[in-house]
Amino acid sequence: MPLFRIPVFLFLLFSFLTARAQTLHYTITRDFSDDGKKSLLDVTVKFYPKAEDTTWFELPTQMNWSEDLVRCFRNFRVEGKGGRYTRHPRYRHIVGVISQSAEPLTLRYEVWPNFKGEAVTLQNSSSPILQKDYLHIHGRCLFLTPLHYEINDFYDVSIDWLNLPKRWTIQTSYNSGQYHQSFRAYSLDWRNSLCVAGDFRIYKGEVLGKPVYFAIRGKWVFDDQTLFDVILKTIETQRLLWNDTDIPYYSVTMIPFVRPEKPTPGIWTGDYLGLGKYNSFAVYATDGCLLDNLIYLFNHEMMHDWIGLKINPGDYDSEAAPRWFAEGFTEYLALRNCWKAGFFDREDFFKRLNKENFEEHYTNRMSEISAHDAEQCFYYDQECEHVPYRRGFILAFYFDCAIRKNSNNEYDLHDFMLNLLEYYQNSDRSVDETFDFFTETLGEFLGEDPTPFLNTHAIEGKRIPPEKFVLPDYLQMTVSTKGVPQFSIKAGADEADFLK
Ligand SMILES: [Zn+2]
Numbered sequence: 001m002p003l004f005r006i007p008v009f010l011f012l013l014f015s016f017l018t019a020r021a022q023t024l025h026y027t028i029t030r031d032f033s034d035d036g037k038k039s040l041l042d043v044t045v046k047f048y049p050k051a052e053d054t055t056w057f058e059l060p061t062q063m064n065w066s067e068d069l070v071r072c073f074r075n076f077r078v079e080g081k082g083g084r085y086t087r088h089p090r091y092r093h094i095v096g097v098i099s100q101s102a103e104p105l106t107l108r109y110e111v112w113p114n115f116k117g118e119a120v121t122l123q124n125s126s127s128p129i130l131q132k133d134y135l136h137i138h139g140r141c142l143f144l145t146p147l148h149y150e151i152n153d154f155y156d157v158s159i160d161w162l163n164l165p166k167r168w169t170i171q172t173s174y175n176s177g178q179y180h181q182s183f184r185a186y187s188l189d190w191r192n193s194l195c196v197a198g199d200f201r202i203y204k205g206e207v208l209g210k211p212v213y214f215a216i217r218g219k220w221v222f223d224d225q226t227l228f229d230v231i232l233k234t235i236e237t238q239r240l241l242w243n244d245t246d247i248p249y250y251s252v253t254m255i256p257f258v259r260p261e262k263p264t265p266g267i268w269t270g271d272y273l274g275l276g277k278y279n280s281f282a283v284y285a286t287d288g289c290l291l292d293n294l295i296y297l298f299n300h301e302m303m304h305d306w307i308g309l310k311i312n313p314g315d316y317d318s319e320a321a322p323r324w325f326a327e328g329f330t331e332y333l334a335l336r337n338c339w340k341a342g343f344f345d346r347e348d349f350f351k352r353l354n355k356e357n358f359e360e361h362y363t364n365r366m367s368e369i370s371a372h373d374a375e376q377c378f379y380y381d382q383e384c385e386h387v388p389y390r391r392g393f394i395l396a397f398y399f400d401c402a403i404r405k406n407s408n409n410e411y412d413l414h415d416f417m418l419n420l421l422e423y424y425q426n427s428d429r430s431v432d433e434t435f436d437f438f439t440e441t442l443g444e445f446l447g448e449d450p451t452p453f454l455n456t457h458a459i460e461g462k463r464i465p466p467e468k469f470v471l472p473d474y475l476q477m478t479v480s481t482k483g484v485p486q487f488s489i490k491a492g493a494d495e496a497d498f499l500k
Helices: 005-017 224-241 291-303 323-340 346-362 371-377 382-406 413-424 435-446 451-459 495-499
Strands: 021-032 039-047 053-058 073-079 083-087 094-099 105-111 134-138 154-162 169-172 180-186 194-198 201-207 210-216 250-256 272-277 280-285 475-479 485-489
Touching (some): 073 083, 094 105, 169 201, 201 224, 210 224, 224 291, 272 291, 280 291, 323 346, 323 371, 323 382, 323 413, 323 495, 346 382, 371 382, 371 451, 382 413, 382 435, 413 435
Parallel strands (some): 021 154, 210 250, 250 280
Antiparallel strands (some): 021 039, 073 105, 083 094, 154 180, 169 194, 201 210, 272 280, 475 485
16 A cells, blocks of 8 residues: 555544534423413524634425524524624525624523414414424424534534423424434434424334334324334334334324314325434324324335435426336335335235326326426425326336346346435435436346436426336236236246245
C-alpha cells in the first residue's frame, strides 16, 4: 500500500470520532383548562443562531390530509440576550430570530389544535390533537428547527416533557414511558416522528432481542394482545426478510378515529389510516374496521421502514414520480409477507391480487393517467389516490414473475430489493435522483433494459397488456371478458415455489 494513503485513513477515522453535531434542546409543557378555553403545548427550543444575522424557522403548512397547520403556532417570543423575534416579510409560514452574536438563544412558541371538538377524522389526523384525556402530535408539528442547521448532519437532540397529568402514560418515536428523550440522529429524519401521551395502554414486547412498544387507547372488538401479537409477528418476519435485525427500538401507536359527518365529495374516508414514521408507525381506525384489513395495514406501514425510509423514493413530483414504487411495491411485498407470516392463505393472497388490484385497476376510468398527473390529484380524488398503489403493485408483481422466469427461479423481486437497500440505506441518495441505478440493477435481474417498459407503464401510466406478462412455470393466467388478467397457481404445482 502506498504510504500517502495512510493520512487519508487517519483523517476519516478522526472525523468520524469527532463528528460535530447540531444541538437542540426542547421543553414541552402542557397547558390545559377543563373549560376547554386552553389546550396548548408551550414549547421552547434552545439553539445556536446565525451570528449577526436572522435565523429562520419554517412552520409546517400541510401534512398528509391536514391543512393550514400554520394556524397551530402562536405567541412567538425569544429568550436570551440580544435576540429578537421577527416575521418573514413575505411568507406566513416562516418566522425568524434576529441576533447579535452566536450565543445560544431560546425560541418560545405555543402549539394549539386547529380544529374544534374531539372527533379525529382523516382531515385533522395529522394536526396536533390536544384533548382532555390524551395528546397525539407529529414531530413536524412540534419541533421547529433553524433552517441553517444543515439537513444532512448529525443532530444531538434532547427533549423534556413537563406538566403531564400523573396518571398519563407517554410514548414517542424515541422511547416509551419516559418524560426525557435524548439521542443523536443523522439528518432531520428524527423529526418525522410521533409523540403520544394520555390514557394509553402500553405493551412491551421483544423481536429478535430488540424492544417493541405498543400504545393503544379506545375500545375495540379485538383484544389489545391480539393486535400486539400481529404486530410482533409482522415485525419479526419483515426484519428477517430484509436481513435487517439491528433496530434498537420501535413504537406502534393506535387511536380511534371516525368517518367525517360531512365527507368532502370524492375524498377517501376509510375505516383505517396508517402512517409510517421514524422508528415507529401510527394507526388510526374506526370501531368498525376489520381485523384482516388492520393486519394488511400493519404489514404495509412497517414495510415502509425499508421502502420509503431506508430506500428513499425521493420527490413524488420529480420525473420518475416514484409514488408508484413507494406505495405499490410496499403493497405487493406487504401482501406477500401476510401470506408468508401465516396471516393470509393462498386464497386471500390471490383474491387481493386479482380482485383488489388487477380488476379494480383494469376497469378504472383513471388508471391510465400519467404518474405525474396522478400526483396532482392524489389528495383530492379518491379514485386517483388508488392509482399509484395499484399500478405499483401490478408492476412489482410483473417484475417478480419476470425475474423468477429469467433466473430459472433462482432470484425474485426480493433479491432486487436487497440490492436497492444496500445502495440507498445510510446514504443521501434517492430513487428519483439515481433512477439509472434502479433501472440498471433491475435490468441485470431481468436480462434486458427495463427503461422503455417503465416509461410506458410506470411513468406514462399505460396498463400492461395481458400478453406481456412473463410467468414462472408454477403460475398461470386467464383473461376475463373485460380484458382483466387473473392469476393463480397451476394445478399440481407447489405454492411453496412462489412463496419462497
Ligand atoms: Zn404507504
